[in-house]
Amino acid sequence: MANHYDITEYKNPLFTVDSVLFTVQEGALKVLMVKRTSEPFAGRWGLPGGFVNVDIDDNVGMTALRKLKEKTSVAPQYLEQLQTYSGVNRDPRGFSVTLVYFALIAEAQVSTHIATVDDAKWIDLNKLTELPVAFDHKFIIEQAKERLKQKALYSMIPVYCLPEHFTVGQFKLVIETILGKPVQRKSIIRRIEAADMFEKVDEKVKSGGRLAQLYKVKPDVDIVNFERNLSV
Amino acid sequence: MANHYDITEYKNPLFTVDSVLFTVQEGALKVLMVKRTSEPFAGRWGLPGGFVNVDIDDNVGMTALRKLKEKTSVAPQYLEQLQTYSGVNRDPRGFSVTLVYFALIAEAQVSTHIATVDDAKWIDLNKLTELPVAFDHKFIIEQAKERLKQKALYSMIPVYCLPEHFTVGQFKLVIETILGKPVQRKSIIRRIEAADMFEKVDEKVKSGGRLAQLYKVKPDVDIVNFERNLSV
DNA sequence: TAAGTTAATGTCTTAATGACACAATAAATC
DNA sequence: GATTTATTGTGTCATTAAGACATTAACTTA
Numbered sequence: 001m002a003n004h005y006d007i008t009e010y011k012n013p014l015f016t017v018d019s020v021l022f023t024v025q026e027g028a029l030k031v032l033m034v035k036r037t038s039e040p041f042a043g044r045w046g047l048p049g050g051f052v053n054v055d056i057d058d059n060v061g062m063t064a065l066r067k068l069k070e071k072t073s074v075a076p077q078y079l080e081q082l083q084t085y086s087g088v089n090r091d092p093r094g095f096s097v098t099l100v101y102f103a104l105i106a107e108a109q110v111s112t113h114i115a116t117v118d119d120a121k122w123i124d125l126n127k128l129t130e131l132p133v134a135f136d137h138k139f140i141i142e143q144a145k146e147r148l149k150q151k152a153l154y155s156m157i158p159v160y161c162l163p164e165h166f167t168v169g170q171f172k173l174v175i176e177t178i179l180g181k182p183v184q185r186k187s188i189i190r191r192i193e194a195a196d197m198f199e200k201v202d203e204k205v206k207s208g209g210r211l212a213q214l215y216k217v218k219p220d221v222d223i224v225n226f227e228r229n230l231s232v
Numbered sequence: 233m234a235n236h237y238d239i240t241e242y243k244n245p246l247f248t249v250d251s252v253l254f255t256v257q258e259g260a261l262k263v264l265m266v267k268r269t270s271e272p273f274a275g276r277w278g279l280p281g282g283f284v285n286v287d288i289d290d291n292v293g294m295t296a297l298r299k300l301k302e303k304t305s306v307a308p309q310y311l312e313q314l315q316t317y318s319g320v321n322r323d324p325r326g327f328s329v330t331l332v333y334f335a336l337i338a339e340a341q342v343s344t345h346i347a348t349v350d351d352a353k354w355i356d357l358n359k360l361t362e363l364p365v366a367f368d369h370k371f372i373i374e375q376a377k378e379r380l381k382q383k384a385l386y387s388m389i390p391v392y393c394l395p396e397h398f399t400v401g402q403f404k405l406v407i408e409t410i411l412g413k414p415v416q417r418k419s420i421i422r423r424i425e426a427a428d429m430f431e432k433v434d435e436k437v438k439s440g441g442r443l444a445q446l447y448k449v450k451p452d453v454d455i456v457n458f459e460r461n462l463s464v
Numbered sequence: 465t466a467a468g469t470t471a472a473t474g475t476c477t478t479a480a481t482g483a484c485a486c487a488a489t490a491a492a493t494c
Numbered sequence: 495g496a497t498t499t500a501t502t503g504t505g506t507c508a509t510t511a512a513g514a515c516a517t518t519a520a521c522t523t524a
Contacts, residue, residue, distance in 0.1 A: 011286045012244050015329060054243045054327040060318040081315055084331050086292040095286040097247060099316050099329075153459075169470075184513060189472075194511090209470025210520035227385075227461040228480090228511060401501075416482060421503075426480090441501025442489040460480060460511090 013086070014096040017063040018049030018137070020144035021076055021103040023122065024161045024174045025111070030122040031141055033131070034071055037119070040092045041134030045123070047100070047141070064101040071120045072110040076103035078160035082144050090136050098135075102144050104160040152178045153229040156195055159217060165201050167212035168192070181232040195224040245318070246328040249295040250281030250369070252376035253308055253335040255354065256393045256406045257343070262354040263373055265363070266303055269351070272324045273366030277355070279332070279373070296333040303352045304342040308335035310392035314376050322368050330367075334376045336392040384410045385461035388427055391449060397433050399444035400424070413464040427456040 021032040033045040048071045049064070057063045065075055082102040088095045107122075114120055123131060125145060128138060152158050158174045159166070172188050192198050192215065199218050204211035253264040265277040280303045281296070289295045297307055314334040320327045339354075346352055355363060357377060360370060384390050390406045391398070404420050424430050424447065431450050436443035 012247055013284050013286055013292075015244055015247050052245050052327070052329075054245055054320070057327075058320055060245075060316065060329060083313055084292065084316060088286070088290055095284070095289075097284075097292060097331075099331075168472085184515095185471080186473085186514085187512060190512080204471095206521080207470055208522075209468085210472075212471060226511090227463055229459040231459055231479090231512070400503085416484095417502080418483085418504085419481060422481080436502095438490080439501060440491075441499080442503075444502060458480090463481070463510090 011095075014091060014093060016049055016051055016096065016098045017060050017067065017101070018047040018098050018140070019064050019068055019076075019079075019101040019103050020047060020082065020141055021068060021072070021105060022144070022148060022161065023105050023107040023110075024158075024177045025107045025122060027173060027177055029125045029145070029177050030107075031125060031128070031144075032068075032071065032114075033121055033123045033133075033137075035119045035121075036134055044132045044134040045121075045137075046134035047137050048120070049098070049100075060099055061101070064099075064103075068103065071114075071117075072105070073113045074105070074109055076105040076160075077109075078104040078157055082140075082147060085136060085140060098140075100140055100144070102147060104148075104157065106161060106163045108163050148178055149180075154226045155223055156191065156197055157223060159198075165203070165214045165216050167205060167207065167214060169207060169212055171215075179230075179232055183230060183232050187230060191226065194226075197221045197224055243327075246323060246325060248281055248283055248328065248330045249292050249299065249333070250279040250330050250372070251296050251300050251308075251311075251333040251335050252279060252314065252373055253300060253304070253337060254376070254380060254393065255337050255339040255342075256390075256409045257339045257354060259405060259409055261357045261377070261409050262339075263357060263360070263376075264300075264303065264346075265353055265355045265365075265369075267351045267353075268366055276364045276366040277353075277369075278366035279369050280352070281330070281332075292331055293333070296331075296335075300335065303346075303349075304337070305345045306337070306341055308337040308392075309341075310336040310389055314372075314379060317368060317372060330372075332372055332376070334379060336380075336389065338393060338395045340395050380410055381412075386458045387455055388423065388429060389455060391430075397435070397446045397448050399437060399439065399446060401439060401444055403447075411462075411464055415462060415464050419462060423458065426458075429453045429456055 023030050032048060034048050036042050036044055036046050049067050052060060052063045068076060080102055082100045084097060084099045086097040090096055114122060128141065152175055158178055159171060161174045162170055168185060168189055172183060172185055175183055197218055198215045201214035201216050203214050205214060255262050264280060266280050268274050268276055268278050281299050284292060284295045300308060312334055314332045316329060316331045318329040322328055346354060360373065384407055390410055391403060393406045394402055400417060400420055404415060404417055407415055429450055430447045433446035433448050435446050437446060
């Protein structure tokens with residue numbers, strides 16, 4: 001079939017891909033933001049992302065990964081689509097569409113790299129109000145946070161904010177940071193056992209008291225969804 | 233700020249908006265499909281949708297609604313974003329991105345209109361395999377169905393497949409059709425009461441036995457999500 | 465050695481659903 | 495008109511997974 005489609009026939013909207021990359025650092029939920037160097041909103045902080053490069057991206061998921069790698073040098077441990085945001089007024093250049101991904105990473109994996117660049121920063125979600133943010137990205141981050149909180153209630157995805165080996169105590173802290181509320185250690189242990197996603201590592205680590213058992217995610221497991229929410 | 237953005241600078245991907253509109257008809261889950269008149273895939277059946285018209289659509293949600301109204305003459309009772317599908321190979325014209333919405337409507341609201349046009353049809357999901365379908369729309373429909381099944385376990389959105397006034401029996405049938413499994417009438421009644429989304433209509437209808445109480449959705453209510461799934 | 469700290473387990477309570485019997489009410493049949 | 499049948503709606507006990515919290519385990523520090 002001949003390529004008789006002419007892109008100029010349609011006023012195609014401006015299409016970009018952005019990511020909300022979360023991590024938990026010192027008991028605080030943080031999001032990766034980059035300082036914009038070009039218009040619009042030059043000088044303000046925005047989500048890492050950009051335009052699709054149809055020559056090197058096989059799909060828009062790869063665009064999200066590519067842009068994240070540019071800023072963090074590694075791929076996030078978890079990535080899913082959040083939502084698409086669109087409108088005539090959200091970008092001064094005209095009608096725009098942004099597909100936003102939602103990602104998680106262990107802080108230790110990237111902090112050294114982030115520290116070396118000055119155009120990318122982990123922003124504490126509680127200090128987001130003070131930051132000059134581009135576009136509707138503040139709103140988008142809030143929606144991503146709500147999605148993360150919701151998912152933390154019925155799935156184990158918060159584990160993707162942790163390093164390869166982790167303790168129940170660390171897992172508990174990550175979940176509590178996301179939810180903003182304490183959870184029962186017992187509930188987490190019950191779910192770790194029920195999910196069959198994790199295995200004990202033959203090693204224990206110091207924690208100020210009794211040694212803590214290390215766990216890791218089994219290779220190539222599916223993420224388990226529970227039928228019931230934590231009701232903290 | 234001057235509009236110094238030149239769209240030709242970037243090879244912008246082809247962007248379309250499609251919708252998976254479900255209804256329940258005679259105990260079967262059906263999806264609205266339209267016969268394509270233009271290339272690619274002319275003659276095959278695809279999801280209702282098309283290009284954004286930046287002159288009349290304020291955002292892409294309006295594009296989805298506009299395209300659905302063209303086919304059904306009414307707006308669906310429920311509409312949410314499903315996901316975005318993209319890739320270099322899904323459309324012969326090149327790299328394409330489709331934002332897919334997921335919608336519900338009461339069969340009675342549209343069946344008369346659908347019956348008068350021959351380029352739009354309700355397709356039984358169990359007979360989808362036989363139909364020549366365009367693009368990756370068969371796959372997309374399956375994913376939408378899974379999302380609907382999942383949501384039916386913890387929310388009351390299946391009510392949006394029902395007319396304004398409905399009985400518990402009708403509600404039960406819709407849920408069972410979506411899930412493909414029987415559910416306890418008692419569980420539905422309990423949730424109707426707990427959700428506080430519904431009110432009794434001062435009217436009962438014949439049903440072959442004892443008269444059935446009619447319910448309706450309260451005006452302007454939020455959709456309630458339960459903390460626990462039905463575990464049929 | 466005792467006190468303090470964190471980890472892990474045991475167990476009772478709580479909350480929502482599943483299962484199912486039973487009662488209410490209307491239509492069809494004898 | 496009484497009886498059967500169908501469907502709606504209620505009552506109640508069992509089941510399941512989480513919450514609450516006491517108890518035990520294991521290590522550190524004074």
